[in-house]
Amino acid sequence: xxxxxxxSTAGFARAALRSFALALLLTLATTFHAAVDVxxxxxxxxxxxVVSISEARVDNKHGVTSTxxxxxxxDGRFRLERRQQALPSPNAxxxxxxxxxxxxxxxxxxxxxxxxxxxxxxEYSAPPVSMDVPWFSSVAVRIGSGDSGRKVGYxxxxxxxxxxxxxxxxxxxxxxxxxAALRSLLEWFHGIEGMKLLPSEASPTQCAADEP
Amino acid sequence: MSRNPDCLARLHLTLSAQQPKxxxxxVPIPQRIAKSQELPLAPAKAGSIVGGLWMTxxxxxxxxxxxxxxxxxxxxxxxxxxxxxxxxxxxxxxxLEPLGTTVVDxxxxxxxxxxxxxxxxxxxxxIQYNWAWAPLCATIRVVxxxxxxxxxxxxxxxxxxxxxxxxxxxxxxVAKGLWWKQExxxxxxxxxxxxxxxxxxxxxxxxxxxxTALGTHGISVSPHGTKIVQLSELQSSPANEGGIDVxxxxxxxxxxxxxxMEDLSVGYSANLRFAQAPSAxxxxxxxxxxxxxxxxGAADPMMLFPAxxxxxxxxxxxxxxxxxxxxxxTFWWMEAGIARSAQLKALTLSPNQSRxxxxxxxxxxxxxxxxxxxxxxxFDVKGKEGALLLAAGSVDQSNNYVFEVMPRGxxxxxxxxxxxxxxxxxxxxxVTVWNPADEAQDFVFRLMFSGGHYLLPxxxxxxxxxxxxxxxxxxxxxxxxxxxxxxxxxxxxxxxxGGTHGDxxxxxxxxxxxxxxxRKATCGSSCVYCDGYTTFAMTPGSASxxxxxxxxxxxxxxYSSGTKYSVGTNWSSSKTAVTTVAxxxxxxxxxxxxxxxxxxxxxxxLYQGTICSNSTPSCAVASGNPQGGATVGQSMTLxxxxxxxxxxxxxSGNYNNRVTSCFLNSAIPVPSGGVCVNSGVTPQGTPxxxxxxxxxxxxxxxxxxxxxxxxSACTKFLDQNGYTVSKLPAxxx
Numbered sequence: 001x002x003x004x005x006x007x008s009t010a011g012f013a014r015a016a017l018r019s020f021a022l023a024l025l026l027t028l029a030t031t032f033h034a035a036v037d038v039x040x041x042x043x044x045x046x047x048x049x050v051v052s053i054s055e056a057r058v059d060n061k062h063g064v065t066s067t068x069x070x071x072x073x074x075d076g077r078f079r080l081e082r083r084q085q086a087l088p089s090p091n092a093x094x095x096x097x098x099x100x101x102x103x104x105x106x107x108x109x110x111x112x113x114x115x116x117x118x119x120x121x122x123e124y125s126a127p128p129v130s131m132d133v134p135w136f137s138s139v140a141v142r143i144g145s146g147d148s149g150r151k152v153g154y155x156x157x158x159x160x161x162x163x164x165x166x167x168x169x170x171x172x173x174x175x176x177x178x179x180a181a182l183r184s185l186l187e188w189f190h191g192i193e194g195m196k197l198l199p200s201e202a203s204p205t206q207c208a209a210d211e212p
Numbered sequence: 213m214s215r216n217p218d219c220l221a222r223l224h225l226t227l228s229a230q231q232p233k234x235x236x237x238x239v240p241i242p243q244r245i246a247k248s249q250e251l252p253l254a255p256a257k258a259g260s261i262v263g264g265l266w267m268t269x270x271x272x273x274x275x276x277x278x279x280x281x282x283x284x285x286x287x288x289x290x291x292x293x294x295x296x297x298x299x300x301x302x303x304x305x306x307x308l309e310p311l312g313t314t315v316v317d318x319x320x321x322x323x324x325x326x327x328x329x330x331x332x333x334x335x336x337x338x339i340q341y342n343w344a345w346a347p348l349c350a351t352i353r354v355v356x357x358x359x360x361x362x363x364x365x366x367x368x369x370x371x372x373x374x375x376x377x378x379x380x381x382x383x384x385x386v387a388k389g390l391w392w393k394q395e396x397x398x399x400x401x402x403x404x405x406x407x408x409x410x411x412x413x414x415x416x417x418x419x420x421x422x423x424t425a426l427g428t429h430g431i432s433v434s435p436h437g438t439k440i441v442q443l444s445e446l447q448s449s450p451a452n453e454g455g456i457d458v459x460x461x462x463x464x465x466x467x468x469x470x471x472x473m474e475d476l477s478v479g480y481s482a483n484l485r486f487a488q489a490p491s492a493x494x495x496x497x498x499x500x501x502x503x504x505x506x507x508x509g510a511a512d513p514m515m516l517f518p519a520x521x522x523x524x525x526x527x528x529x530x531x532x533x534x535x536x537x538x539x540x541x542t543f544w545w546m547e548a549g550i551a552r553s554a555q556l557k558a559l560t561l562s563p564n565q566s567r568x569x570x571x572x573x574x575x576x577x578x579x580x581x582x583x584x585x586x587x588x589x590x591f592d593v594k595g596k597e598g599a600l601l602l603a604a605g606s607v608d609q610s611n612n613y614v615f616e617v618m619p620r621g622x623x624x625x626x627x628x629x630x631x632x633x634x635x636x637x638x639x640x641x642x643v644t645v646w647n648p649a650d651e652a653q654d655f656v657f658r659l660m661f662s663g664g665h666y667l668l669p670x671x672x673x674x675x676x677x678x679x680x681x682x683x684x685x686x687x688x689x690x691x692x693x694x695x696x697x698x699x700x701x702x703x704x705x706x707x708x709x710g711g712t713h714g715d716x717x718x719x720x721x722x723x724x725x726x727x728x729x730x731r732k733a734t735c736g737s738s739c740v741y742c743d744g745y746t747t748f749a750m751t752p753g754s755a756s757x758x759x760x761x762x763x764x765x766x767x768x769x770x771y772s773s774g775t776k777y778s779v780g781t782n783w784s785s786s787k788t789a790v791t792t793v794a795x796x797x798x799x800x801x802x803x804x805x806x807x808x809x810x811x812x813x814x815x816x817x818l819y820q821g822t823i824c825s826n827s828t829p830s831c832a833v834a835s836g837n838p839q840g841g842a843t844v845g846q847s848m849t850l851x852x853x854x855x856x857x858x859x860x861x862x863x864s865g866n867y868n869n870r871v872t873s874c875f876l877n878s879a880i881p882v883p884s885g886g887v888c889v890n891s892g893v894t895p896q897g898t899p900x901x902x903x904x905x906x907x908x909x910x911x912x913x914x915x916x917x918x919x920x921x922x923x924s925a926c927t928k929f930l931d932q933n934g935y936t937v938s939k940l941p942a943x944x945x
Contacts, residue, residue, distance in 0.1 A: 054873035060854035063861045065877040067926065083926060087861045087879045091928040126870040130894040131852035132901055140873045166898070204925035206872045 049073045050106070051113050052142040052207045053189045059135045063087030069207035070189055072109060076101040080192060081204055094204055097197035112188060113143045117181040122174055124153035129167055133157045141182060154178040236649040237624045237718035241711075242777035242816070245768060250776045253284070254344035254747055261821075262338045263367030264352030265403040265438070265470040266293070266318050269332040271358040274318040276337060277351045277632040277739070279706045280308035281821065284774030287347045291316055292338040294405070298436035301325055308348070311660045311773075313632050313706050335438045336405035336468055338370065345746040345772070349631040349821045351739040360479030360612055360733035363472045368465070369821075370407065387469045388532040389456035389486040390601045391418070391446060392568055394611055397475045400443040400484060402456060405468035406433040412467055414460040418443055420451035423564040433467065446473075453528050453566045456484065464488055479612040479733055485603045489532045494596040496535075499830070500622040502590045503527060504724040505644030505679055507606035507615060508575055509584035514681065515642070516730050521613065523606040527569040527589055530601040531561035537595035541569065543578050544588040544646070544675055551675035554578035558592075561600075586679050588646050588722075590622070612733045618740065620722050622648050623830030626771075626817045627710030627719075631739030633659070633682045634727050636703035641682045641738065643725040645709060647672035653719060654712045659685065659698060661705030667692040669712065682707075708743065715743055716777055718817075742831035744817035745769035748779070754841030756930035757802050758921050761847075765798040765810040765840045772819035780812030780838065791842045802844035805872075805924030809839040845921040845930040846872055853916060855888035855901045862886065863903040865916030865934065874926035878934045882914050883907075891915055910944035912937060 054069040067083040077100050085092035101109070112118070124140060136157035143150050154175035266274035280287045291303040303321045308314055319329035327333070339350055350367040391400050406412045416429040427445035443456070458469050471484030506525035511517040531537040540558040544551055556574060561567060575583060593600050605616035633641035647653050657668040659682070668685060670678065686698045711717025728735035747770045757763040767780030778798075785793040785800065787808035793800045800810050815835035852866035854877075863886070864879040882903050891902040895918045902915040914935055921931040939945055 056868075056873060056875040058852060058866050058875060058877065060852070060857040060864070060866070063854075063858050063864070063877070063879070065866070065875050067873065067875045069873065085877055087858075087864065087877060090879070092876060092926065094925060094927050126851075126868070130850070130896055130898045130900070131866065132855065133852070134857055136852060138868070138873065138875070204927075206874060206924075206926055208872065 049145050050110060050143075051185070053185065054140045054207060055137070055186070055189065057135065057137045058131070061134045065092070067092070068193060070192060071205075071207035072101065072106075076103065076106045078192070079200075079202070079205070079207060080197065081207055082193070096200045096202055096204060098200040098202060099197055109188060112185050115184075118143070118152065118185065121150075121152040121178050121181050124151050124178065131155075131157055133159060139179070139182060139186065141185060152178055152182065154182070233650045234648060234720070236647075236651050236653045236720050239718045239815075240781055241713045242716050242769070242779045244714075245766075245776040245778060250284075253774060254770065256342045256344055258340065258342050259346060260338050260340040260370040261346055261348070261350060261367045262336060262370045262407050263350075263468055264337045264365040265334065265354065265363070265405065265468075266337060266352055267334040267354050268319050268322065268329065270330040271356045273355050273357070275353045275355070276316040276318065276339075277313070277353065278306065278308060278316065278339070279313045279349045279629075279631045279739075280311060280347060281349060281629065281743070281772050281819075282343075282347045282774045283310050286310055286312070287341060287343060289348060290340040291321075292340065293318065293321070294335040294338065294436045294438070296334050296438040296440075298406075298434050300436065309662065311706065312662060313704060315632075315704075334403065334440060336407070337367065338407075339367065345819065346821050349629070349739050349741050351631055353736050355732075355734060355736075356476075357732045357734070359476045361474050361476065361481040362734040362736045363481060363483055364736040364738075365470050365483070366739060383463070384459055384461055385464050385466070386489045387458045387467070387486045388489045388530070388601060389458065389469070389471065389484050390453070390528055390530040390566060390603050391443070391456055391473065391484060392453040392526070392528040392566075392603065393446065393473075394480055394482070394526070394607055394614075395475065395478075396447070397477060398446065398473050398480060399475065400446045400471060400473040401440050402443060402458065402469065402471040402484065403438055403440045404431065404433050404458065405438040405470070406435060406466070407468055408462065408466050409435045411435060412460050412462055414458060414467060416441055417457045417459070418445055418454065419457070419564070420449055420454040421566040422451075423455065426451075426454065453530075453568050455530055455564055455566050456486075457489075458486070475611065478610060480607070480614060482603070482605065482614055482616055483737075485601055487532065487598065487601050490596045490598045492534065494533070494598065496595060497597045499593045499597075499600075500590060500648070501593060501600065501602065501619050502588055502622050502646060502648065502722045503602065503604040503617050503619050504588050504646050504677070504722055505586045505615075505617055505642070506571070506589060506604065507586055508572075508580070509582070511608070512585075514684075515640075515728075517608070517613065521608050523608050523613070523615070525571040525575075525587070525589075525604070525606045527571050527602065527604040528566065529559075529561060529569070530566040531563060531595065531599055532601050533596040533599035534563045535596055535599075536563065537561040537593065537599050539600065540592040541574070542590045542592070543574065544590060544677065545580070545583070545585065546677055549673070549676075551673065551677065553675065586644065586677070588644075588677055590648070613735065615726055615728065615735045616737050617644075617724050617726070618737050620724060620740070621830030622720070622722050624718050624720055624817070624833065625742055625744070625831035626717065627708050627715035627743040628721065628723050628831070629709075629741055629743055630707040630723070630725050631741065632704065632727070633707055633725070633738070634704045635683045635686060637729070638731045639727050639729045641725055641727045642679060643682065643707070643723065644677065644679045645670065645672070646677045646722045647675060647720070648722055649720045650674045653721070655709055655719065655721060656712055658708045658710065659705055660707065661698060661702045663702075664696055664698075666696050666698045667694060669693070710743075715773065716771060742817060742820040743772050744819040744831060745779070745834070746772055746819045748814070748816075748834070748838065750780075750812070750838050750840040752840060754843065755800075756843040756845050756921055757800070758845055758847045759802040759804060761802045761844075763800045763810075763842065765793070765800060765812070767798075767812045767814055767838050769814070769816055772821070779814045779816050782813040784811050785809070785842075786811055786839070790844050800842050805844050805846045807924075808842045808844070810842050811837050811839050813837055843923065843930060845923050846874060846926070848874070848876060848920040848922050848929070849895050850900075850916060850918045853894075853901045855903055856886075863914060863916075867920050867922070869922065869926075872926065874922060876922055876926065876929060878916060878920065878929060880914055880916060880935045886914075889913065894918065911940045912944070913940075
């Protein structure tokens with residue numbers, strides 16, 4: 001887990017950590033060695049992508065909004081874009097990193113997204129609610145590209161003093177299921193975020209990929 | 213003048229079209245910007261125009277003719293008189309109504325300053341104004357009624373001339389002039405006015421028609437001073453024409469160079485023509501120049517000249533460049549309402565050569581031996597840009613009546629204006645208009661005067677010419693299309709010749725005018741200048757809009773009258789993946805987040821209030837591909853509100869683009885002590901939390917807006933004012 005998590009988020013993060021600690025250690029160990037600095041031919045230019053992960057956290061209590069995204073191409077190249085806005089700044093700072101996964105890592109991430117739990121998740125759609133809460137988080141994952149691509153994800157939040165958002169029970173359940181199914185993918189993503197990567201001069205794309 | 217038998221052989225009558233067709237302009241007419249969008253005008257700035265030579269003595273009177281070219285505003289100007297010793301006299305401010313004219317009597321103003329109006333004085337004039345561009349056209353007329361002598365001098369923006377900095381310009385400037393002798397007793401003078409604050413040494417070199425030196429005058433002109441040098445060598449020279457070179461070290465315009473030729477015994481006078489010599493690097497170009505309204509034969513009875521008065525035209529040329537110049541003259545005249553022409557063989561002028569054309573021989577060779585009327589002499593010029601200096605006009609057999617015409621460059625333009633016309637005190641203004649195109653054109657001649665205007669529609673067949681007197685229009689008392697007439701009590705004003713669709717319509721026309729007085733035997737050419745655009749601006753210079761959102765771009769030109777027009781055409785996008793731009797309207801539509809440019813094309817005439825000075829430019833045209841920045845952003849929707857969750861940032865809105873997963877937070881500056889209240893609804897239809905303060909009985913409610921625009925990189929909002937503020941009750945604002 002990164003230090004960017006605040007106390008409020010620690011609860012749900014700890015649960016995830018317990019369940020997938022072993023998997024994460026294995027993943028990170030491999031990834032640290034497998035990530036190679038690549039500055040040319042960004043992944044979004046050439047290859048169909050395997051997965052695009054976007055995680056946003058809005059912390060109203062501390063006035064911090066962070067939006068991170070990762071795009072992994074079928075050939076192993078990946079791009080990480082990290083945005084953070086801390087009030088009172090009206091702008092977000094942006095850092096972009098590009099690197100390369102080795103074939104083992106690529107097989108690993110492919111295996112995660114191909115897992116039955118994820119492949120059967122329902123399509124993710126944005127919540128029809130207003131999140132007037134101390135913090136909320138949104139995770140959106142796009143698996144595959146083109147017409148066969150699917151978007152899954154979920155919202156989480158801490159209910160505040162103004163009362164919880166009115167979210168239908170079935171939607172809440174869908175998000176809880178999605179959160180559970182995507183936990184291994186998110187842990188892998190956080191592992192990538194924790195790596196020491198060299199910054200890239202590439203232009204921001206918000207991890208959007210050209211369709212093949 | 214002897215008739216040259218070779219002329220017949222050299223003459224090619226071209227009564228039918230044998231040359232490439234010259235077409236009238238057919239370009240879209242710019243649309244005027246709505247009046248509500250015309251303001252604000254460009255910020256005013258102090259400026260001035262300088263020029264002229266004014267002279268007074270017991271016989272000489274000097275007058276400054278001023279015209280306000282602005283339609284949208286009156287203008288107040290301050291005339292300054294500089295005496296020959298550099299002393300400055302500030303005259304009272306003059307306010308001109310929109311498009312108004314006025315005349316400043318220098319003799320009378322000197323009298324008010326305690327200086328005898330008959331004192332022998334001379335100098336130059338500066339007119340100060342406070343406007344974004346030179347809002348007036350000015351001409352100085354020096355008249356000696358006793359001797360029937362008149363000189364007319366133009367003025368130009370002082371931008372070039374204000375060299376009051378300490379920097380010493382090292383470049384040599386040469387102004388070249390042209391002299392000719394109508395008869396052997398003609399003498400000439402050159403007046404140099406130093407518009408700078410440092411003394412300027414100068415050399416005046418006079419040459420004959422082959423460039424052989426006749427005399428040299430070395431002088432120094434004191435700061436803001438004027439020196440008049442008599443060219444006595446002209447009278448002793450066997451040559452009938454030649455050149456005058458005025459050289460000095462300084463920027464162009466530092467010395468104002470003017471001059472004249474006269475023979476007081478017969479009442480002959482004419483302006484010496486001067487122009488900036490082309491530089492060694494000037495390009496070879498082709499130019500058309502016309503001398504309009506040259507009078508041939510018996511005077512028009514309508515002009516009330518003494519019986520038996522006949523006119524002979526003259527035309528003198530000088531090649532001011534260091535390379536050969538080719539000139540092909542063509543006569544144009546009207547016969548039974550149809551334009552006729554006769555083209556002559558090309559003349560070659562060697563470097564610095566001067567030459568008088570034997571115009572009457574050429575007229576005869578064209579079969580016009582018994583012709584009485586006016587002709588136009590057009591020149592196709594090939595040589596260095598600005599290399600040809602011309603002087604032309606018509607003189608009667610006594611050399612007393614001299615009708616000078618100003619050679620005009622022919623080119624596409626918008627409207628052209630006449631600085632001043634007069635029918636007062638026995639004067640009349642004669643106007644000649646020529647359609648140089650091989651197709652018909654329609655114009656509107658608009659006479660402006662104090663209290664109104666009068667529209668005179670004019671149809672011109674191909675290459676047709678029309679000469680008319682303003683007095684005829686006044687006397688006819690025919691209502692125009694708007695029901696206006698010119699009251700018989702009106703005796704002066706200004707005029708504009710434009711297309712039938714407005715002043716900004718592109719036309720191809722040449723116009724000349726002169727105000728004459730038969731009793732006083734004087735005729736002064738009038739200031740005819742090019743209307744046009746003074747500034748251009750892309751509006752907006754840059755803009756941000758959303759995917760699927762639209763943005764109107766306009767490339768706006770401010771016309772010399774102060775009105776504004778949308779002059780951009782053929783719009784396009786520099787990156788159609790980001791935005792498209794409708795070709796005819798300039799409306800951009802966002803396609804995907806990113807940056808691009810909305811690109812227009814324009815080609816429009818520039819305002820040249822200086823064409824009344826001694827030069828022969830056609831109206832200058834500016835063209836290009838101006839661009840407006842387009843940032844297509846991503847639409848952001850309000851997904852969350854922070855109200856009092858953080859003491860430092862008590863109220864902010866969270867925005868999200870759900871397609872790109874972009875999140876940004878917008879902090880709203882609110883005073884402390886407020887509370888959260890429900891007001892309005894979010895995009896999801898749920899109650900929206902707003903922040904409200906109650907201070908001194910005033911309730912102020914701050915609400916974040918539902919939709920915003922962020923950049924494509926998801927790092928900042930592109931739009932402004934992401935919140936609303938409402939105050940209650942009324943009066944709390």
